[in-house]
Amino acid sequence: MTKAYETENSIFIEGNNFTNFCQVYVDETKINTTFHNEHLLEVSKKDLKKGDAFTVKIVSKAPRILQTSGEYVYQGVKQ
Incomplete structure (x- = not known):
């Protein structure tokens, strides 16, 4: 992962070598993750909070x- 930024409803996570099998976890809890491409994942702002x-x-x-x-x-951080 290289950075994360938010839009109105989503948080985008940038990085390298992401696949369809990548999932974001907060502690040990899996949150709904959308795979866009090998460099971009998306989660809902309601699932990931500042800190x-x-x-x-x-x-x-x-x-x-x-x-x-x-x-x-x-x-x-906002884009």
Whole structure:
């Protein structure tokens, strides 16, 4: 992950090598994640608040966590 920014209703997470299997987690709670492309994920503003620490996890169909990113603290920065 390289940065996160918000729009009116969404928070976009930028990074590299995202896939359809990437999910955003706040602590150990999975939040609804939309995959746009290998550099962009989207979550709802109601699910991620300023100061929340989150990770991006690659989750298999099993489901099993295959890989976890480093933690990122969302600062509520607007684009």
